[in-house]
Amino acid sequence: MKNLLLTLILISMLTACTQKQTTPENKNMNDMPQTMSVKDSHINMADIRQYTDEERANYLANLAGSLPNVNGATAVVFGTLALVGIDVDKDLDRSRVGTIKYSVAESIKNDPQGAGAIVIADPDLTGRIKAVQQDIEAGKPLQGIMNELSAIIGRLIPEVPQMNENHNPQEAPEKPKQEMDPASRNELDKEQQDQSNDHMHKSSE
Known part of the structure; x- marks a missing residue:
């Protein structure tokens, strides 16, 4: 162009x-x-x-x-x-x-x-x-x-790099996770779930 x-x-x-x-x-x-x-x-x-x-x-x-x-x-x-x-x-x-x-x-x-x-x-x-x-x-x-x-x-007139269309910070961590292989993704999901459960357990004490 x-x-x-x-x-x-x-x-x-x-x-x-x-x-x-x-x-x-x-x-x-x-x-x-x-x-x-x-x-x-x-x-x-x-x-x-x-x-x-x-x-x-x-x-x-x-x-x-x-x-x-x-x-x-x-x-x-x-x-x-x-x-x-x-x-x-x-x-x-x-x-x-x-x-x-x-x-x-x-x-x-x-x-x-x-x-x-x-x-x-x-x-x-x-x-x-x-x-x-x-x-x-x-x-x-x-x-x-x-x-x-x-x-x-x-x-x-320097070219400006195109901005990432994803402006939702909550969705940002999902992209690298989607690029993982299934085994690594499952392991990460399990670790995140364990951390979430541990946090909920401590909050209820």
């Missing part, structure tokens, strides 16, 4: 990148992606449909890249969703990076083309998005591109 989703994304996805200057990757930043979702965008679907994904990606990349303290930006667009990766100076502390990221999100949240955008200030993910763009333009094999997209999406 995940591969199918990535295939559909890949088919409809067009990327754009604008770069004012190249900055070294920040090796000292936290490994967790620094992202910000533009939740309060005022979405006008008619305005969005006036742009192709490529045009919208270019627009968002140029918008983000033109802001103060942003050295460049990369945008990946698929449908009404967009990833906007920004490059900032490697010497900035995490708090300052967060402030810049917030200013980018604020700049695009009221723009129709910014609807659904996620702003990323993680240098590794921004670099990987650029690499995906280059691979697509170079006509690299689909499977490799899908694997890289899967890895990027996994960093942004």
Whole structure:
């Protein structure tokens, strides 16, 4: 299912990148992606449909890249969703990076083309998005591109393990007992019965 989703994304996805200057990757930043979702965008679907994904990606990349303290930006667009990766100076502390990221999100949240955008200030993910763009333009094999997209999406949206449907704590001990062989299960039942009888006997004394 995940591969199918990535295939559909890949088919409809067009990327754009604008770069004012190249900055070294920040090796000292936290490994967790620094992202910000533009939740309060005022979405006008008619305005969005006036742009192709490529045009919208270019627009968002140029918008983000033109802001103060942003050295460049990369945008990946698929449908009404967009990833906007920004490059900032490697010497900035995490708090300052967060402030810049917030200013980018604020700049695009009221723009129709910014609807659904996620702003990323993680240098590794921004670099990987650029690499995906280059691979697509170079006509690299689909499977490799899908694997890289899967890895990027996994960093942004980790899969949550499915919860056990059995929420009754009283039924929880029954499952391991059901998995026992008959002899062990009978022995456990007898032991539990003996413990119950012993408890009742002590209570009646």
